[in-house]
Amino acid sequence: MRGAVVEIAVWFGVLVGMTVVLISSVSPVELLVAGVAASGGALAARRLRLAAGIDPGGARGALRSAARLPGAVLGGCAVLARAVLARALLSGPRQAGLRRVRLRPGVGPGWAATLVAASPDTCVLEIGEHGEVLVHALGPRPGPVERVVADSTRADAS
Known part of the structure; x- marks a missing residue:
């Protein structure tokens, strides 16, 4: 369970970060849209990884x-x-x-x-x-x- 929360949080952070970097001006509405979109994207990314049976593996290097x-x-x-x-x-x-x-x-x-x-x-x-x-x-x-x-x-x- 903890691993799932961490994975979703990492995906969320990456997706929100990419959105903020790619938009020209950051307003509260744009942050809200980025957060909602990133939530869906993070959940979908985890579900797709599980469906594909992919293990992220070790972090060496x-x-x-x-x-x-x-x-x-x-x-x-x-x-x-x-x-x-x-x-x-x-x-x-x-x-x-x-x-x-x-x-x-x-x-x-x-x-x-x-x-x-x-x-x-x-x-x-x-x-x-x-x-x-x-x-x-x-x-x-x-x-x-x-x-x-x-x-x-x-x-x-x-």
């Missing part, structure tokens, strides 16, 4: 991954821009490919896949049952978030 996310997004934008320009000019080699990333013990596959996929040059295609994710990446090297969550002793390319 979560703070380090979140701290590296802005750099991963900027770096991913650069890789994406390079790939688009190379394709437009038909002069660059294609380096995109698939790789399976085995996660370190204690890393939750759900949040790890979300952070890895947040970079514009990566897309998580599948979250496996045995602590691994299938990633399509435009670049040959893992990004900063991926390096934090991956078990480098067991990583392999597909």
